[in-house]
Amino acid sequence: MALEWEQVVVDSADPVALGRWWASALGWTVVHDAPDEFEIRLSADRLPGLLFVPVPERKQIKNRLHLDFRPDDQAAEVDRLIAHGARRADVGQDGASWVVLADPEGNEFCVLSQRSDP
Structure with missing residues (x-):
């Protein structure tokens, strides 16, 4: 299949x-x-x-599925997305290498850190 x-x-x-x-x-x-x-x-x-x-209903709890994005420059991309209307979100990620943002309807997504060379 x-x-x-x-x-x-x-x-x-x-x-x-x-x-x-x-x-x-x-x-x-x-x-x-x-x-x-x-x-x-x-x-x-x-x-x-x-x-x-x-x-019909609004989002009420943390997403069970979310998107991850890996940019070339995490800080610049986070700044760009926030300027575009995203907001920071706290889902208990203390000290993580990724940044959790939410879109205008509150759907969380992650901006990962740059991939390090193997």
């Missing part, structure tokens, strides 16, 4: 607004723009994507 990872689905109060925020933050391409399904990908022909869908 062969499986291809199509996308990660993100529950959202406002899929279009949150999807546009992530598209801008990541520099990704919008591949589907509708009020009930807003999908972005690195490029139109690359998988996986992020699919934002509406749900």
Whole structure:
């Protein structure tokens, strides 16, 4: 059996607004723009994507699944994302080498430290 990872689905109060925020933050391409399904990908022909869908309830607890990003410069990327509308989040990561941020709807994601050479 062969499986291809199509996308990660993100529950959202406002899929279009949150999807546009992530598209801008990541520099990704919008591949589907509708009020009930807003999908972005690195490029139109690359998988996986992020699919934002509406749900009636707001986020209430820490995510059970989150995205990790590894930048060339962690501090610069954290500053850029905060200026873009992310905020720092505390999920009990004291002393960790990564920084936890949250998007405008409160979904946590991590900005990892630079990869050290093996």
